[in-house]
């Protein structure tokens with residue numbers, strides 16, 4: 001794709017993916033069927049957690065996780081502003097108050113101390129985001145959430161395939177959510193999953209994603225109604241991932257190690273090109289982290305960010321900015337959230353540009369991005 005616009009992220013679909021989807025399309029099941037079970041088992045194995053619940057998006061995964069946690073009106077959820085708005089919106093939709101705490105200025109990830117300082121007697125959970133694929137500091141969040149009697153939720157939309165001290169993301173928090181959007185580390189077109197080691201959270205998550213239906217007779221209030229009977233004990237929605245997409249996901253999971261390896265190579269090539277340039281910062285790698293680099297967030301001087309961004313776009317490099325601080329969105333502004341409350345996140349946002357990062361990037365593509373970035377940095381003054 002040398003002369004076309006290089007996107008910042010892109011799926012990798014090969015013949016084996018196509019065969020998996022075609023196989024599911026020709027089966028008796030289009031929606032919930034055996035592929036969903038197999039995909040969930042494969043996700044659980046990869047995550048190192050006994051329960052995986054597939055859903056229709058990363059946003060649905062967050063909604064399901066918060067609902068399973070029982071989060072609702074009167075509760076507070078502490079989270080990072082340096083995220084896609086869904087991390088906060090899913091909690092707000094359940095009636096909870098979202099409390100933003102600041103990030104570590106080096107990594108852009110929620111700072112455990114800032115998160116703890118934001119905890120009140122109404123706090124129900126802390127949700128960290130594995131920004132760019134770098135796992136949040138699990139030991140610190142475990143410590144805070146255990147001491148304060150909270151749930152630790154990890155929005156791992158960027159980080160399936162990442163490890164922390166050798167442990168997979170998915171085995172660290174009480175509830176972990178993944179996204180399988182096409183730019184993510186693996187894709188089911190639209191899709192996501194919730195993983196947990198807690199059986200009761202898993203049961204509630206499964207119920208919420210399927211209308212709250214109770215089919216287990218031993219759990220029903222009216223089990224003698226008849227063999228057709230199913231009943232609803234609490235409201236839920238339909239977030240069921242179809243078999244066709246689960247088949248794609250299962251095949252993509254088998255390719256995940258290759259994807260992660262290529263992302264890591266691209267990251268090293270970018271690092272080698274940009275380390276040492278005045279005013280420029282490459283992503284920071286915390287001790288013990290082995291990230292599946294979903295993003296490559298380069299930081300440039302804030303006063304030149306817009307020019308660098310525009311120059312890169314003009315040169316055919318489809319850069320992005322991840323993310324506008326969540327509380328800058330008018331929906332939060334209208335609720336009274338003000339700018340300036342998380343200065344580290346705002347500073348990170350003002351300097352950030354996400355360079356193209358996906359497994360299909362060739363070395364030639366990477367060289368093109370590097371050359372264009374150098375040009376943008378020298379001409380934008």
Ligand SMILES: Cc1ncc(COP(=O)(O)O)c(C=O)c1O
Pocket residue numbers: 057058059060083084086087129155157158179180181191192
């Ligand atoms: C950090 C984060 N959380 C949640 C989501 C939502 O995922 P989805 O697009 O699959 O709904 C995204 C997607 O961009 C994300 O980046």
